[in-house]
Amino acid sequence: MIRVGVNGYGTIGKRVADAVAAQADMELVGVTKASPDYGVEAAARRGYDLYAAVEDRTDEFAAAGVDLAGAIGDLLDAVDVVVDCAPSGVGERNAPVYEAHDTKAVFQGGEDAAVADASFNARGRFEAARGADSVRVVSCNTTALSRLLAPLDETYGVEKARVTLVRRGGDPNETDRGPINDIVPDPATVPSHHGPDVNEILPDVTVDTAALKAPVTGMHTHSVNVTLETDPDPAAVRDLLADESRIFLVPEGAGIDGAGALKEYAADAGRPRGDLWENCVWEESISVTGRDLYLFQNVHQEADVVPENVDAIRAMASDVDAAESVARTNETLGVGLDSRLADGELVRTELPADD
Numbered sequence: 473m474i475r476v477g478v479n480g481y482g483t484i485g486k487r488v489a490d491a492v493a494a495q496a497d498m499e500l501v502g503v504t505k506a507s508p509d510y511g512v513e514a515a516a517r518r519g520y521d522l523y524a525a526v527e528d529r530t531d532e533f534a535a536a537g538v539d540l541a542g543a544i545g546d547l548l549d550a551v552d553v554v555v556d557c558a559p560s561g562v563g564e565r566n567a568p569v570y571e572a573h574d575t576k577a578v579f580q581g582g583e584d585a586a587v588a589d590a591s592f593n594a595r596g597r598f599e600a601a602r603g604a605d606s607v608r609v610v611s612c613n614t615t616a617l618s619r620l621l622a623p624l625d626e627t628y629g630v631e632k633a634r635v636t637l638v639r640r641g642g643d644p645n646e647t648d649r650g651p652i653n654d655i656v657p658d659p660a661t662v663p664s665h666h667g668p669d670v671n672e673i674l675p676d677v678t679v680d681t682a683a684l685k686a687p688v689t690g691m692h693t694h695s696v697n698v699t700l701e702t703d704p705d706p707a708a709v710r711d712l713l714a715d716e717s718r719i720f721l722v723p724e725g726a727g728i729d730g731a732g733a734l735k736e737y738a739a740d741a742g743r744p745r746g747d748l749w750e751n752c753v754w755e756e757s758i759s760v761t762g763r764d765l766y767l768f769q770n771v772h773q774e775a776d777v778v779p780e781n782v783d784a785i786r787a788m789a790s791d792v793d794a795a796e797s798v799a800r801t802n803e804t805l806g807v808g809l810d811s812r813l814a815d816g817e818l819v820r821t822e823l824p825a826d827d
């Protein structure tokens with residue numbers, strides 16, 4: 473049993489906590505918050521022990537009537553692995569504390585690659601994390617690009633990938649984020665961090681990335697152009713991507729025309745919080761001109777890194793191999809949207825006949 477703590481019960485942390493709690497080979501020992509706001513209620517409802525993320529802020533929790541199981545140091549002493557889900561840049565400051573407690577740590581993509589021994593994606597870089605003391609799960613956009621480019625490179629060889637990322641301005645609960653009336657280059661320079669970060673996972677793939685921020689909160693959108701080393705057949709590319717367990721082909725003709733409908737589809741499918749853990753590749757966008765492949769994919773920023781965090785924990789703290797870990801994670805979370813529309817198997821409910 474791998475004992476796990478989640479440091480930072482925010483957008484990513486609350487999802488990682490639920491995913492860890494669902495694993496038969498892991499025990500969620502507890503989660504932390506920096507402040508006693510509404511998030512503590514969600515943890516309490518789920519029965520998660522709560523710890524103070526910052527040692528000298530325990531009084532604030534007592535004043536708010538929130539019971540703590542302890543502070544971060546107590547949590548670190550009780551776990552084998554801590555998953556740092558603190559705000560971007562804070563993870564780097566937390567790293568020496570994890571080292572002092574001799575606790576293995578998983579960091580998130582808001583940190584620089586140098587924060588950890590290895591960058592992680594289950595599709596391309598599971599073994600690099602084997603036994604490591606620290607790993608960094610790459611960012612949501614980088615995770616999605618790695619999942620897409622790995623099978624394309626293995627099957628056709630990637631000569632060069634060019635990706636334009638339209639990033640969501642902020643998460644739905646981030647009232648202070650923007651833009652609210654513009655689309656801004658972010659960053660204005662090329663490449664954005666995503667290309668170099670993909671190379672932390674797939675060092676031999678040549679990829680240029682340019683990024684913008686748009687006034688939406690639901691998902692990121694990628695416009696992808698990959699020049700392959702051999703001529704691809706669009707139907708074969710479709711089948712290749714359909715075989716990837718963490719890629720969902722948005723069925724042509726399903727009437728899912730954007731992120732709003734995709735999120736609705738996920739909620740209707742019973743997904744917790746409407747989460748989409750998979751890359752969502754628009755099936756009808758898969759087009760080929762010579763050796764150039766084009767497609768659009770959407771990325772649910774709050775969700776796609778969650779299964780990767782679970783696999784990163786296994787890679788660091790067990791001898792389970794990549795295929796088995798991914799299978800276990802997918803099975804327990806329910807990763808792999810199975811569209812009956814795509815298979816032509818949609819079950820129609822007969823409406824009662826009029827009297």
Ligand SMILES: NC(=O)C1=CN([C@@H]2O[C@H](COP(=O)(O)OP(=O)(O)OC[C@H]3O[C@@H](n4cnc5c(N)ncnc54)[C@H](OP(=O)(O)O)[C@@H]3O)[C@@H](O)[C@H]2O)C=CC1
Pocket residue numbers: 479480481482483484485504505506507508509511525526557558559560561562563566580581582583611612643773774777
């Ligand atoms: N949101 C996203 O779309 C994605 C984010 N990431 C990365 O994941 C990481 C977390 O991001 P996200 O979940 O959005 O952030 P949030 O702001 O939603 O959550 C951060 C959490 O960390 C807590 N916290 C604050 N200070 C500390 C501290 N010193 N030590 C430990 N925890 C602390 C906060 O507590 P409190 O709530 O009490 O303030 C909060 O619960 C970042 O590196 C980010 O770049 C990666 C992929 C996607």
Ligand SMILES: O=C(OP(=O)(O)O)[C@H](O)COP(=O)(O)O
Pocket residue numbers: 560581582611612613614639641642666773
């Ligand atoms: O990891 C993310 O995006 P990224 O892959 O563009 O860095 C998350 O969506 C967080 O991005 P943010 O830094 O805009 O909050």
